[in-house]
Amino acid sequence: MSQTVDRALSILPLLAQGPADLGQVAERLGVHKSTALRLLRTLHEHGLVYRQEDQRYRLGARLFALAQEAVENLDVREIAHSHLVALNDRCGHTVHLAVYEEQEVLYIDKVESRYPVRMYSRIGKPVAITVAAVAKLLLADLTEPERRVIAEKLDYPMYTPRSTPDAAAFLKELAVVREQGWATDLGGHEESINCIGAPIRGADGRVVAAMSVSAPNVVVTAEELLTLLPLVRRTADTISREYSGTNRPKKV
């Protein structure tokens, strides 16, 4: 690995927390100010870092543009998008698409609910991994040891009384999800919001993404939401087939 690059990249998460001046960056990086300056300059040239009027640095615009471009070029997303929109047309609720990557689950697409009550979520935002239906689906597909390692490492914030309380409960839930091929989140993240989700699989059968439909209690009860399950699963299967078509089975 490259030390210089390593240091430069360490600046990014540091600035993500908020603007910082040269001295602070140098200190938190453990290098001389002049070194930090040159690194920041390079980052600046690439637009990843921006220098505001008060001379302090913060993350730059190109970072957003990059993230944006990247997410739009994801194969699954491209294929899934129109199906998600169609699903939203039929049921009216918020539809999410998420992927798992290096211990994180994140939304890569979202179609907003037709109803005025909206959920707080955003593309690129890390998902509440211990409770979200999509997270359960994605993690349930990992191997047993992988699941255990991750489950141990996670925090289990009690967003609501119905949140997953600990690793044991989470692993149990993952087993259920794995078994049944779909997942729910009934008020585990926000008291009044329920979700149902289904996995999207590649040609080799592995789960490559997960989708979910979310709706608040005030619009439909959990029971009513569950009646949509067949529709959601059908949509996910359709996307799976289309995705498998473009991505031939891996020859491993």
Added chain:
Amino acid sequence: MSQTVDRALSILPLLAQGPADLGQVAERLGVHKSTALRLLRTLHEHGLVYRQEDQRYRLGARLFALAQEAVENLDVREIAHSHLVALNDRCGHTVHLAVYEEQEVLYIDKVESRYPVRMYSRIGKPVAITVAAVAKLLLADLTEPERRVIAEKLDYPMYTPRSTPDAAAFLKELAVVREQGWATDLGGHEESINCIGAPIRGADGRVVAAMSVSAPNVVVTAEELLTLLPLVRRTADTISREYSGTNRPKKV
């Protein structure tokens, strides 16, 4: 500047266009494969780059997380957000917040319309700079030479017949906007969508952000939308005052 970092960062926009394998990266970077490998590895360690199953590299999840965190920590956004929501409550239309940075204009917040017809835009997405109301507001505040330089450099895509056709027209429009203190986009980006916008100013009077309200013809006519102008301007002014309060005038 640092050559190593420079090379490493050059990989990002390259991958933004789509996944690439080691050889391709090395070639487009003009370096030896082994060098490219080490750079990619470092990027990978920081989560900026992800290695998919077919061994090819693409941009990684942390990039989104970073962008997300950064945008949430922007002072203007934090202050403006509740006001944008309140405005949306009153008028029901889509509300945008945007900033200018290094020749680019981008959305940093958005409150979705209550109506089913939605606009395609996304936080972090570069704005259609030659036609959007927010872009006009932000650029209008630059100095005359700056405006000219940028106007010359831009492309003028004719999204619709009402799009800004060329640099001359754009500069003229900017002058008008600068004079009147508000801006519109009447079908210049999408035929059936109109926007009105107002600037948010810092304590020194400079425009730090711009906000806009967008609505499709099918919901309200352009004339009706314009009746919201006082409300939009008042909201922008309120945000300006609050923002100026936290960011004392620069002593230059």
Added chain:
DNA sequence: AAGTTCGTTGCAACATATGCAACACCCATT
């Protein structure tokens, strides 16, 4: 006007990144 703090530059010493060549691996071909 003197003193502090912060960003910036030139330079010499050294650590680090570089390209090479050889290796290991997978898949396709014969």
Added chain:
DNA sequence: AATGGGTGTTGCATATGTTGCAACGAACTT
């Protein structure tokens, strides 16, 4: 099976590029 082209990967010697220092400059405070 064996061969060959295509990957990605490793160790190593060279020299290039990065580092920290110290000194400078600018802006703000006292």
